[in-house]
Amino acid sequence: MTNKRKALFLSGVFLMALGLGYLTYWGVTSWRTKREAEELQSLAFSETATMESTPQTSATDTSDTVTTSESVTDTTEEKESYVSPIDFEALWAVNTDIYAWLKIDDTDISYPILQHPSDDSYYLNHTPERRSGFPGSIFTYACNAKDFSDFNTVIYGHRMDNGQMFSNLKFYRDEAYLKEHRTIRVYLPDRELVYTVFAAVVYDDRLITSYFDNADPYSCRAYLESIYQNRNLNSHILKDLEVTVEDRLITLSTCIKWEKQNRYLVVAVLTNEIT
Numbered sequence: 001m002t003n004k005r006k007a008l009f010l011s012g013v014f015l016m017a018l019g020l021g022y023l024t025y026w027g028v029t030s031w032r033t034k035r036e037a038e039e040l041q042s043l044a045f046s047e048t049a050t051m052e053s054t055p056q057t058s059a060t061d062t063s064d065t066v067t068t069s070e071s072v073t074d075t076t077e078e079k080e081s082y083v084s085p086i087d088f089e090a091l092w093a094v095n096t097d098i099y100a101w102l103k104i105d106d107t108d109i110s111y112p113i114l115q116h117p118s119d120d121s122y123y124l125n126h127t128p129e130r131r132s133g134f135p136g137s138i139f140t141y142a143c144n145a146k147d148f149s150d151f152n153t154v155i156y157g158h159r160m161d162n163g164q165m166f167s168n169l170k171f172y173r174d175e176a177y178l179k180e181h182r183t184i185r186v187y188l189p190d191r192e193l194v195y196t197v198f199a200a201v202v203y204d205d206r207l208i209t210s211y212f213d214n215a216d217p218y219s220c221r222a223y224l225e226s227i228y229q230n231r232n233l234n235s236h237i238l239k240d241l242e243v244t245v246e247d248r249l250i251t252l253s254t255c256i257k258w259e260k261q262n263r264y265l266v267v268a269v270l271t272n273e274i275t
Contacts, residue, residue: 036127036128036129036131037111037164040091040094040111040112040128041110043087043090043091043094044086044087044090044091044101044112045085045086045087046087046090082190082191082192082274082275084187084188084189084190084191084192085187086101086187086189088189091112094128094129095114095128095129095130097114097115097116097117097123098112098113098114098128099113099114099115099146099188100112100113100146100148100186100187100188101113101186101187102138102155102184102185102186103184103185103186103187104181104183104184104185105181105183105184105185106180106181107168107171107181108163108168109166109168109169111137111138111157111165112128112137112138113138113139113140113155113186114128114137114138114139114140115139115140115141115142115144115146116139116142117142118142120141120142122139123136123137123138123139124136124139124156124158134158134160135158135160135164135165136157136158136165137157138155138156138157138165138166139155139156139157140153140154140155140156141154141156141209143209143214144209144214147188148186148188148193148248148250148270149248150214150248151214151220151223151245151247151248151249152208152212152214152220152223152248152249152250152251153248153249153250153251154208154209154250154251154253155250155251155252155253156253156254157252157253157254158254158255159254159255159256159257159264165254166252166253166254167254169200169252169254169264169266170264172197172200172236172264172266173200173234173236175236178197178200178236178238179238181197182196182197182198182238182268183195183196183197184196184197184250184252184268186250190275191273191274191275192273192274192275193270193272193273193274194270194271194272194273194274195249195250195268195269195270195271196241196268196269196271197238197266197267197268198237198238198239198240198241198243198267198268198269199227199228199230199235199236199237199238199265199266199267200235200236200264200265200266200267201227201230201232201235201236201237201264201265201267202230202232202234202235202256202259202262202263202264202265203226203230203253203262203263203264203265204261204262204263205260205261205262205263208223208251208253217245220245221245224243224244224245227265227267241269241271243269247269247270248269248270249267249268249269249270250267250268250270251265251266251267251268252265252266252267252268253265
């Protein structure tokens with residue numbers, strides 16, 4: 001074997017080894033992140049939390065029933081305190097930066113929402129277990145209130161090739177899918193917020209939380225107009241709901257493969273609050 005052929009052979013072996021190493025690393029990382037996500041799901045939706053969130057109805061006691069015409073029946077019932085189906089105590093044992101849980105009905109998007117107190121980019125590259133690297137976390141910037149009282153709360157997440165995080169938001173490019181998957185739930189320790197999706201749009205890469213001011217009604221209106229006036233062919237906007245600056249929105253934001261200059265947004269308005 002000539003030196004040239006030997007060099008080519010060794011180069012080929014090296015590239016094969018490099019490729020196999022990358023595939024192994026990707027496979028192990030994907031398996032690990034999937035396992036971590038499943039463990040968090042198991043912690044969050046623990047059997048105890050699920051049982052506690054189900055109202056318990058006691059048997060009716062008829063022994064003291066009054067049947068005289070002079071009696072007045074007290075029909076006032078004390079409202080039961082809201083109990084979250086999410087075991088936040090268990091999640092806080094993992095990471096106290098977890099403050100809510102996001103779930104899109106009839107999809108596999110179900111993740112904790114985190115917010116770092118001082119470093120907005122931290123959870124871009126850290127998992128809920130604080131492990132450095134992908135897939136990161138679902139997170140908000142510190143400028144957004146953690147009680148979702150802002151006009152627009154922007155929730156960020158990576159678009160992972162293995163289907164994790166916000167990868168499957170891409171299905172909202174199909175208008176029929178959008179119409180069938182409009183309900184987003186945000187669970188907090190003391191309430192459940194129910195949102196209805198009204199837009200899924202291809203957007204530019206501006207930082208929404210910096211560009212639009214939640215405290216300024218004119219800026220809030222400008223954000224709404226930027227959504228409703230979107231003309232991208234892959235964008236869909238439903239107009240069966242009247243959305244104004246008096247409403248409260250969430251915007252799910254993720255990247256678009258091969259389009260670094262754009263972001264994909266799924267925008268929903270608060271339509272119910274369960275306390």
